[in-house]
Structure formats: C-alpha cells, structure tokens
Amino acid sequence: MFTRTTNQMERPTAPLRSRLRVLHGPEAGLEIELPRAGLVIGASEASDVTLSDPLVSSRHCSVRPTAGGFEVTDLGSTNGTSYDGALLAKARLPVGAVLGVGSTLLQLLPDEEVLEIPPSAATSFGNLVGSSLAMRRIYALLDRAAASNASVLLLGESGTGKEVAARAVHDASPRRNGPFVIFDGGAAAENLVESDLFGHTRGAFTGADRDRLGAFALAHGGTLFLDEIGDLPLRLQPKLLRLLETGTVQPVGGARQQAYDVRIIAATHHDLRTEVARGTFRGDVYYRLAVVEVHLPALRERLDDIPDLTRAFLEREGVRVPSVDALAGKNLDRLRGYSWPGNVRELRNAISRAVALGPKGACFAEMPVMIGSVQRFEPEAPIDRPFSEAKAELVEQFEKAYVRNLLAKYGDNMTEAAKVAGLERKHLYRILARLGITPGRGDRNDG
Numbered sequence: 532m533f534t535r536t537t538n539q540m541e542r543p544t545a546p547l548r549s550r551l552r553v554l555h556g557p558e559a560g561l562e563i564e565l566p567r568a569g570l571v572i573g574a575s576e577a578s579d580v581t582l583s584d585p586l587v588s589s590r591h592c593s594v595r596p597t598a599g600g601f602e603v604t605d606l607g608s609t610n611g612t613s614y615d616g617a618l619l620a621k622a623r624l625p626v627g628a629v630l631g632v633g634s635t636l637l638q639l640l641p642d643e644e645v646l647e648i649p650p651s652a653a654t655s656f657g658n659l660v661g662s663s664l665a666m667r668r669i670y671a672l673l674d675r676a677a678a679s680n681a682s683v684l685l686l687g688e689s690g691t692g693k694e695v696a697a698r699a700v701h702d703a704s705p706r707r708n709g710p711f712v713i714f715d716g717g718a719a720a721e722n723l724v725e726s727d728l729f730g731h732t733r734g735a736f737t738g739a740d741r742d743r744l745g746a747f748a749l750a751h752g753g754t755l756f757l758d759e760i761g762d763l764p765l766r767l768q769p770k771l772l773r774l775l776e777t778g779t780v781q782p783v784g785g786a787r788q789q790a791y792d793v794r795i796i797a798a799t800h801h802d803l804r805t806e807v808a809r810g811t812f813r814g815d816v817y818y819r820l821a822v823v824e825v826h827l828p829a830l831r832e833r834l835d836d837i838p839d840l841t842r843a844f845l846e847r848e849g850v851r852v853p854s855v856d857a858l859a860g861k862n863l864d865r866l867r868g869y870s871w872p873g874n875v876r877e878l879r880n881a882i883s884r885a886v887a888l889g890p891k892g893a894c895f896a897e898m899p900v901m902i903g904s905v906q907r908f909e910p911e912a913p914i915d916r917p918f919s920e921a922k923a924e925l926v927e928q929f930e931k932a933y934v935r936n937l938l939a940k941y942g943d944n945m946t947e948a949a950k951v952a953g954l955e956r957k958h959l960y961r962i963l964a965r966l967g968i969t970p971g972r973g974d975r976n977d978g
C-alpha cells in the first residue's frame with residue numbers, strides 16, 4: 532500500500548517545491564526538481580535541463596513555479612511550446628499540466644509529501660473491516676482526510692472497497708448530514724454524462740423539456756463520489772477541472788456559472804498515472820483529485836484480514852460467530868489459500884452462497900464453501916423437439932440431480948431430507964417414486 536498526499540492538502544494553492552517529470556521522449560522517466568527561481572529547458576548543454584529530442588531548440592522554454600501553478604515562457608523555439616493542443620508564448624498553467632516541448636511531454640508537479648500518520652488502533656472504519664497493518668494505515672489516513680475538505684482519490688482493483696471507503700469518509704466528515712451522491716462515470720452514456728454531472732437548462736438539447744440538476748448540484752452541502760473517474764470522457768475534463776478549482780459549474784445550455792459547496796471523492800481501478808502519460812487522462816485533473824491519494828490493497832496482499840471479513844459477512848447473513856477463533860478449520864484454510872481476483876466482493880459472495888446452500892442453522896465449518904470459478908448452469912436448449920417436451924426433460928434431469936444430492940447427504944433421515952428440501956415427506960416420496968428412485972438405493976432408472 533502507498534498513500535500519498537500532495538502539499539495541496541495544507542496549502543491549497545502554492546506548492547513550495549516542485550518537479551518536472553518527463554512523460555514521453557528520449558528522457559522519459561526523468562524527474563527534475565524545480566527551484567523557486569525556475570529553470571530553462573533546451574537542447575544546449577547551457578540549459579538547466581538538457582533534452583536530446585531533435586525537435587527541441589537550444590533554449591526552448593522556461594518554467595517557474597508560482598502560487599497555484601507554474602509560469603511557462605517560450606523562448607522563441609522553432610517548434611513551439613504547447614499546452615492542451617495550443618502553442619503558447621507565455622502562460623500560467625495549473626499543477627499537473629502536461630507541457631509539449633518539441634515531441635517531449637513534461638508534467639509539472641508539486642513536491643510530494645509522504646505523511647507519516649501512525650496506523651489506527653481500530654479494526655474497522657465505517658463499513659470497512661480488517662485489522663491488517665495496511666488497512667489500519669488506511670483508516671488513519673481516511674480519518675484525517677474526513678476532517679478536511681480535501682479531495683480524495685481512491686485507487687485499487689475492483690472489489691477492494693473503494694465505494695465503502697468513500698461512504699465511510701463522508702460519514703466521518705462534518706458533512707455527514709448532507710447528501711452522499713454517487714456518480715458512476717462508467718455507467719452513463721457518453722452523450723448524457725455532461726448533463727448528468729453538471730445539469731442542464733430547459734431547451735439545452737432535444738428532449739430537455741425542463742431544467743435538471745446535475746450530480747454536483749444534488750451533492751451541495753455533502754459529498755460527491757465520482758466512481759470510475761478514469762472513464763470520464765477527456766472532452767469533459769476541463770469542465771471538471773474548473774469545478775475543482777473554483778467550485779462553480781455551468782449547466783449545459785446555461786448562461787451563468789453556479790457555485791456549489793461539494794466535497795469530491797473519486798475512485799478508479801485504472802492506473803491514472805499511466806493514463807496521464809498516455810494522454811488519455813489530464814494531468815491537471817488528476818492532481819486536483821489526488822490531494823489525498825489512497826491505494827486500497829488487493830485482498831491477496833492482506834490475507835490476514837480474511838477471518839475478520841468472513842466473520843463480518845457471516846454476521847450480516849444472520850449467522851452468529853462468537854469470535855474469529857470459532858472460524859478455524861478447513862473452510863477458513865481454503866479461504867486463506869485462494870488468490871481472490873474479485874477481492875472482497877468475491878469473498879462476500881462466497882460467504883453469502885455458503886450460508887444459502889448450507890443446512891439451516893449450520894456453523895461455518897458445516898457450510899459448503901465454494902470458491903474459484905463457479906460453474907454457470909447453461910442448459911442445452913436444442914430446438915429439434917417441441918418446447919414443452921424439451922422443457923419437461925430438462926426439469927426431470929434437474930429433479931434427479933437435486934434428489935440425488937439430497938439423498939447422498941440425508942438419505943438415512945427422510946424427515947430431515949424433506950425439511951431441507953422444504954417439502955412434505957409424502958410429497959418427497961411421490962417425487963422419488965415418479966423418478967424411479969428408492970431411498971438408500973440411489974437411482975433405479977438412471978436415464
């Protein structure tokens with residue numbers, strides 16, 4: 532796990548020290564500290580930063596940190612200095628901006644501060660459960676972030692608890708009585724994203740027959756959770772940047788900027804830094820969102836949390852577990868031995884399934900825990916026979932399989948078997964007779 536906060540958290544506008552990172556070009560990967568006085572970039576050895584890109588002029592441009600961003604000046608270069616697809620002579624650029632110098636891309640970054648926050652002593656935070664060191668570090672950071680208004684960026688694979696973490700931050704924040712609005716950047720159709728997020732005015736487009744508030748307006752006084760922010764179309768990112776910088780938004784078709792008081796928490800399973808380097812996500816938006824950046828580790832990296840999580844999920848299903856020690860046994864060993872590609876969501880589903888399929892009132896050790904790829908039931912459905920005939924045959928196959936499993940487990944106690952199947956004993960015997968199955972002898976007519 533790594534957590535990172537930029538010094539924007541304490542000083543929202545003025546990075547004290549800054550860096551340049553080469554995202555693309557012969558020097559890709561190089562990071563250069565940017566002094567307060569700024570520096571000159573060019574191909575000549577006399578420049579402060581020497582780039583070997585043949586499209587870079589000997590003294591190409593200068594960069595100087597300012598309050599809130601950077602001042603960039605083109606020094607009469609042959610191929611120009613660009614930002615956002617446009618050539619610039621002199622401009623103030625925001626933190627995170629990606630600058631084009633010849634064919635080289637440079638990102639302007641604030642210095643990172645790694646905050647040493649001691650791990651929390653708690654074993655949960657909101658609905659997040661787990662007492663591993665990694666999770667306790669996260670609880671401490673989220674708790675600290677909750678008290679502020681800083682934007683939080685939650686990173687991690689699908690199912691690692693990003694949405695649960697976002698809600699926990701909201702619930703622990705002074706905004707807890709305000710709304711918690713979820714906007715799923717991956718779910719909305721691209722042409723509707725803009726109006727879903729920013730709202731629209733009546734007549735803004737065909738079908739807009741009344742004013743509509745967007746997610747930002749709905750979150751006024753509370754928290755907006757931007758899920759799957761990595762899927763937000765590039766075209767809308769400048770509008771999001773304006774909102775993050777000024778707190779104002781212009782609804783689609785609206786003439787005026789409207790101000791809202793919204794705290795932003797964003798999440799993605801994408802690697803946003805790579806997306807910035809590729810140009811598919813704007814660096815300035817990333818830096819505004821990632822004032823506090825929290826990486827939620829995959830479950831396979833914290834298998835020690837499995838007993839706590841298992842207990843929490845069993846209890847949510849109504850199964851009482853007096854202590855985690857009561858879970859010890861083969862089932863728990865299997866859960867610990869698996870790699871959980873679907874993370875905590877997959878574990879939660881495995882536990883729900885075990886409770887649903889286990890005998891009523893069973894303890895964990897007696898439950899059928901199935902992990903890994905659960906076989907999907909995909910019956911064959913040939914159309915060479917009439918529908919009712921084909922269906923009857925399939926139903927009979929299912930009945931035989933069900934009854935066989937039932938008798939394998941409870942065949943010596945037909946009262947119990949009927950109870951588990953939710954059937955009258957007489958009814959169960961009738962089914963067995965129809966299928967040609969004798970209890971204790973298995974299937975006579977195994978067709």
Ligand SMILES: Nc1ncnc2c1ncn2[C@@H]1O[C@H](COP(=O)(O)OP(=O)(O)OP(=O)(O)O)[C@@H](O)[C@H]1O
Pocket residue numbers: 658659660661687688689690691692693694695696798799800840843875876877879
């Ligand atoms: N640490 C945790 N403690 C308890 N439950 C958790 C934890 N992490 C995840 N969960 C459970 O897993 C489910 C999935 O979590 P969540 O939706 O927050 O994941 P996500 O990272 O946002 O996934 P996605 O990227 O697919 O949206 C939740 O419903 C929750 O029940």
